[in-house]
Amino acid sequence: MEFRYLPMTERDKQEMLDTIGIKHTDELFADIPEKVRFKGELDIKPPANEFSLMKELTQMADKNVNTKSHTSFLGAGVYDHYIPSIVDHVISRSEFYTAYTPYQPEISQGELQAIFEFQTMICELTAMDVANSSMYDGGTALAEAVNLSAGTTKKKKVIVSKTVHPESRAVIQAYANGPGVEIVEIGHKDGLTDLEALEAEIDEDTAGVVIQYPNFFGQIEPLDKVKEILAEQKKAMMIVSSNPLALGYLTPPGEFGADIVVGDAQVFGIPAQFGGPHCGYFATSKKLMRKVPGRLVGQTTDEEGRRGFVLTLQAREQHIRRDKATSNICSNQALNALASSVAMSSLGKQGLKKMSWINIQKTAYMKQALKNQNIQVPFDGAFYNELVVKLDTDIQSANRRLLEKGIIGGYDLGQDYAELEGHMLIAVTEIRTKEEMDNFVKELGDIHG
Secondary structure, three states: OOOOOOOOOHHHHHHHHHHHOOOOHHHHHOOOOHHHOOOOOOOOOOOOOHHHHHHHHHHHHOOOOOOOOOEEOOOOOOOOOOOOOHHHHHHOOHHHHOOOOOOOHHHOHHHHHHHHHHHHHHHHHHOOOEEOOOEOOHHHHHHHHHHHHHHHHOOOEEEEEOOOOHHHHHHHHHHHHOOOOEEEEEOEEOOEEOHHHHHHHOOOOEEEEEEEEOOOOOEOOOHHHHHHHHHOOOOOEEEEEEOOOHHHOOOOHHHHOOOEEEEEHHHOOOOOHHHOOOOEEEEEOHHHHHHOOOOEEEEEEOOOOOEEEEEEOOOEOOOOOHHHOOEOOOOOOHHHHHHHHHHHHHHHHHHHHHHHHHHHHHHHHHHHHHHHOOOEOOOOOOEOOEEEEEOOOOHHHHHHHHHHOOEEOOEEHHHOOHHHOOEEEEEOOOOOOHHHHHHHHHHHHHHHO
């Protein structure tokens, strides 16, 4: 057979036609008027056999620039991290790879336990009481958190810092349109949320405040000061979007009194994959556990006292009365959540902490190397993983020249922040070597002039 997934022969086809009593497949479309039918041949290539097709597609794919062929310093929400080889081995097992929603716990204990372990590790990282069984990605998880704060407090105003990822802010706005939540954005000073503007904007009608930690510029937001401001408005929730790898070293948001902590687990065991699919996480305080979107996996015992796992506290409309539902999330990212769980388990607590620390150290090395090359690094606060640099040339042109040297450059901040025209966001992860960083600084220095 030339076509691996189309094994039907002409004889097979004729037998089916004979069985249903027609002579030609055109008769199946007899009810479609002739005037709307397509006449002629489609302008596409003729079918190829499997070998020829794979060769052609591989040649096309090889034209793509990727993190294997080029050294990447592009982050901005999706990062090039170390992925333990065991991750792919586990998630490729058929019992996980083909599994869907574990509605029947008696035959889904493996899947349920994997999700339960994911929830447990997210709670440990964030210092929160409860985490759900994963969301689509960090952006939609954050938008769900905004709507949850409005629904719980019965208020319609949410303040969002502009140091939150621009794409996440766009998702928040899209989600807020339905329930009529007002989104108020406040600016930044020196790469951090403008706390004076926050204090002036927050009032008795505020449902919540959204802060990213570390923020989009890689700066570490002072969550303690944010909480102090919120303390005067006790019903306003503190919502934190956080890189979970950073929490291996930084003080977790839960210890600052956050009400909801969300983020993307892509940093643990999930490749960039053209921007998705990834895996969002959603963690809250215990008092909000019945309002968490999606569902939770709980631990229980069977009739014989053996440990077991079940779906519990499901807040989607498929499982409870529509008017009581808090979310319309229709699935989860169980396979990606498993990948993250395997990666975290493989690294272990000390390994994760060390990996996070290495990210800090390598970013610090990059910052000093850039300054030595007389490249301006405008923000001086504490930072993680990412740096903002200012160039004397157009960022798009700089990135094109870097690409010619085998380097994927940073993110052009001028696309989202008019005041940061000519600024580039650079990501440095634990897998970037000293030689790669030195080469990047040299090439960027030559471009900067």
